[in-house]
């Protein structure tokens with residue numbers, strides 16, 4: 001029986017948060033806590049009991065779970081607690097990301113109750129899946145949530161030795177590739193400092209927000225999306241090359257999918 005659930009996510013450009021909130025909105029009374037682990041320095045520690053549940057969401061980076069999010073989840077422990085895993089990707093592929101999160105959570109004592117993949121605007125090339133999640137995606141998120149909560153509330157927990165949920169992905173996981181290009185600000189920058197405060201990894205110096213620390217930057221694109229002057233961008237050549245490469249790989253509308 002489900003008593004309460006927590007919502008935990010990493011969402012630099014806000015689409016993962018939007019989809020997770022849509023799912024959670026079907027049981028507002030059971031949401032115990034929403035933890036956004038995007039801000040710089042975030043972490044989350046908690047030991048869960050078997051009657052609680054965890055709903056965890058993240059964007060897919062290079063077919064994997066963002067390394068920053070993995071680090072911030074270190075303090076999680078569970079005792080057979082059901083976990084619901086939601087990956088959000090930019091209409092290319094989610095590759096090994098769901099399987100990676102399943103493996104990580106099960107090593108901490110969670111049981112994977114459901115895994116879902118939703119599509120959102122590709123934040124590096126925003127003309128790809130430009131207006132997603134759209135009304136159709138959000139309706140799918142609510143359909144998923146109805147099936148999920150119905151199952152969690154009305155079906156007894158499976159026996160500990162029952163076969164786990166089949167989740168797509170391959171092992172060994174594909175190598176985690178960090179992007180080697182990073183946004184920086186041009187002349188339109190007013191030095192308001194917002195991007196420096198919002199950067200999830202502290203890669204923008206507050207005293208000189210036109211710069212970017214390439215060692216720290218994870219190319220999450222948050223600074224580009226929050227800048228009120230539209231001053232931060234990836235270098236032009238990187239934008240053109242990425243657009244060309246991804247436009248081929250992201251053709252066709254990919255649909256939300258889930259297993260539970």
Ligand SMILES: Cc1cc2nc3c(=O)[nH]c(=O)nc-3n(C[C@H](O)[C@H](O)[C@H](O)COP(=O)(O)O)c2cc1C
Nearest residue numbers: 011012013014015016059062063090092093120123
């Ligand atoms: C560094 C990086 C790598 C990405 N890799 C993938 C990928 O492998 N496949 C894909 O379909 N989308 C990829 N995307 C797109 C994001 O998964 C997508 O835009 C997602 O909606 C971003 O979530 P957010 O808005 O919560 O930050 C990538 C984006 C970034 C920033």
Ligand code: SF4
Nearest residue numbers: 189190192193195227
């Ligand atoms: S948010 Fe934009 S205008 Fe403000 S400091 Fe950053 S780049 Fe400059």
Ligand code: SF4
Nearest residue numbers: 199217218220221223
């Ligand atoms: S500087 Fe890099 S890590 Fe920081 S918000 Fe911008 S893209 Fe993300």
